[in-house]
Amino acid sequence: MLSRITTVAFQGIQAVPVDVQVQIANGLPAFNIVGLADKTVAESRERIRSALTSIGLSLPPKRITVNLSPADMQKEGSHFDLPIAIAVLIGLEVISAEVSSAYVALGELSLAGDLLPVNGVLPAAFYAASEAKKVICPHKNGPEATWGGGQGVLAPLTLIQLIQCLQGKIVLESPKPEVQQHRPETVDLSLVKGQETSKRALEITAAGGHNLLMIGSPGAGKSLLAACLPGILPELTPKEALEVSMIHSIAGVLNEGALLKDRPFRAPHHSASMPSLVGGGLKAKPGEISLAHNGVLFLDELPEFQRMTLEALRQPLETGSVSISRANARYTYPADVQFVAAMNPCRCGYGDDPVKACSKVPKCLEEYQSKISGPLMDRIDLKVYMKAVDLDVFRDKASAESSAVVKTRIMNARNYQQQRLSTLGIPVSVNANLSQKHMETACALSTDVESFCFDTAQKLSLSARGLFRTLKVARTIADLDESAEIQKKHISEAFAYRLI
Template identity: 50%
Template sequence: MVTVAYTVAFEGVEARMVEVQCALSSGVPAFSIVGLPDKAVSEARERVRAALTTMAIALPSKRITVNLSPADLPKEGSHFDLPIALALLAALEIIPQEEISHTVSLGELSLGGALVPVVGALPAAMAAAQEDRSLICPKACGAEAAWVGATEVIAAGTLTEIIRHFTGLKPIPPAQPGEVQQETTARDLRDVKGQERAKRALEIAAAGRHHLMMVGSPGSGKSMLAARIPGLLPPLSAAEALETSMVHSLSGLIAEGGISRTRPFREPHHTASVAAIVGGGRRASPGEISLAHNGVLFMDEFPEFPRTVLETLRQPIETGEVVVARANAHIRYPCQFMLVAAANPCKCGFLTDPARACARVPQCGEDYLGRISGPLLDRIDLRVEVPPVAYTDLDLQATGDSSADVAKRVAEARDIQTERFAGQLKIRVNADAEGRLLEDIATPDQEGRDLLSKVAERFGLSARGYHRVLRVARTIADLAGSENVLKPHIAEAVSYRLALSKEV
């Protein structure tokens, strides 16, 4: 007799269905797992054996074979413990086969039979809903998985509870979704003294999800400005929250099942590796650019990142997804993020200060910022210089708009874009528009076209640069409440494009 339980194997954010087949046969007693398991899956037999022994369930003196089908799909992770145990319990006729055939299960077993939380409960629940099956998972993962809503989620604390549930002795009530987590520590933009042009650039970047680069001497406020971006961004929509949470679920970053509506803000150190930024490693895990999906990736000391790391950003910025290639698989992760880069103007940081500049000016600055390649810089929509703040300005009272004021304008501009791109696949903001769609929504008036033509001819804008100016101008027009893109909108977009540009 062969019994079957169901679980999933993860390929990026996709959860593929796996059959866990268990057969008892005569022969030398043994417990083997086949089907391309990794070390963690192979060790499941010892955890399952110990958990059943703790429950006073003795394994028969037979040959136990567990097959993970399809056999050519790599199986990684400890979440295979529970489905293996359920298939074995069905083979021992302790729980009915009919019950487990309608469920998808995942969870790690402790030696005492307790269920240990695992990553990936949310994508697993999505896969279970598509197969019209319920999900069984550890209790700590139940609130997270229940957010799917389209399938029943049974969250148990021990293997004993699952046996009682399947045998009807003590049914487990369905798990309920966790509470929505709210961010309450957003920093106010008024805390930054001066830097009005940089604040304006932040508002435009937040409204259209445009990439931004700030260059200024140490202490000018670049990091302070970047840290206030989360307070300018609107909350995640339901679809965006689910997309983002699926990536975070695979990385174990969802705390206590609560899905956050706050946009991610990731700030990796400049010593991070390519695998840490783009994704990879032993299990092809998502990197920082995917963890920043629908949010912000802040890279401070931008030129200090290794050249190989910076160059790997070029394709994800364009496509909105990253492919982690391996010999036996290609794993895709979404990465529609807003890049915010900060850099000093030179190695010492005081290139623009006549009293402190080194003797290598301007070669010092050219060499330092030259670490950022032209193709990468061409993909950054907004470039702004952040001058040092005078000591007299630090004593002034806070002026200008607060984060709440700017966030209101950003939300209104985002609402305009949501209505504009309704029905468009994977296009939510102006930064995603391209081709004929971009021409339809961002073609400027005659004066704006004349100005843009002169700029393109005078400064040699690339085709990419030309289209990015149109996207930024469209966002500026949305912030102004203008239906059409006019000459002032083009002029402002161009001013941010040419700052720090290698095209000049």
């Protein structure tokens, strides 16, 4: 007898269908899984055998062959356990064959027959919705699956509970969608004393989605200022929330299946490897830059990262996506991030302090900063130098602007630029994402401002990319002023942040 059910494999964040076919025939007793499968899938045999035994069922003394089609597609992960078990149960006539056409199934089985959570349920639910099918998944993945908007979700705790539900003996309560409730702790801008120029740069960064580099001596407040950024960014839009949540689902870091509402803030240590940062590794998982999609990737102590790791960021920062190629597959993950970095001016950190500087100044400054290549530096829109704060500043009890006040200005600027971009028919939400073909329309300049802009760019020997990025920053500064036109003062401030 031949039975079947649909499950999925993953190519990037895209769920693609896999047909699970089970044939039970006379012959020497065996339980074989054919097709291209990794060790995890091959081990499904023993988990399924043990799970069925634990609920009082045993495999017949026949030859059972499982085929995962298409055979040339790479398949990995324990989520194939449940669909294989369901196909076997259909073949044994324990449950109706009608299940095969109505559901997409995925889940891991324990040896005792419990259903354990797996990665990638959210994109699988979107695939099921596109095919007008329901989803069968573990109980803990139920809230996640409901966001797919399909025909329904079955989220049992155990295999026996699923069998009883499909036999019509019990009715399972439908899971309810959940949203992230508690925002991660953020630092308020009122705690940052002094550094007004850097705060202004952070505000522009948040308003336009730009990249930012902070250079300064130890204790100047670089990391503290970066920690304030999540508190002044707007919440994710529904579309952005689904994109980010799908990436986190594939990576297995979606907390209890709750949809994200706050922009991610990822801050990997400088010892991070290239696969952990840009994605890849044994199973081509998304890296930190993809987990930070629609949010912030913060790299502290930037020159301490391996040079090859930093160079791997150049293409994603330009294209907003990461492509990972393997011999038999190619994975593409979104990576549209705000890149924020911090670094000391030199290895000792005090190259600008005549008292504390080491004896190698200025050579140590050149050597240390040369670890950051020109092409990567060219992709950073704003650069600020942060001098150490005079300790007398902390005696001043006057409170600085809070994050709430700054966020209000940022939200006004974002609303202004989104309305302007929508009116112009440009399909982006922030200035940093403007393409070259839209620059002339979105960043139109008057004759005298254009002359000033190009003359200054030539004096500073900016590249074409550097000029376009400076214009985007100027457009954001104009949006903060709610100015329809980019004025000379906006251009001047943007150029001031371009070079240190």
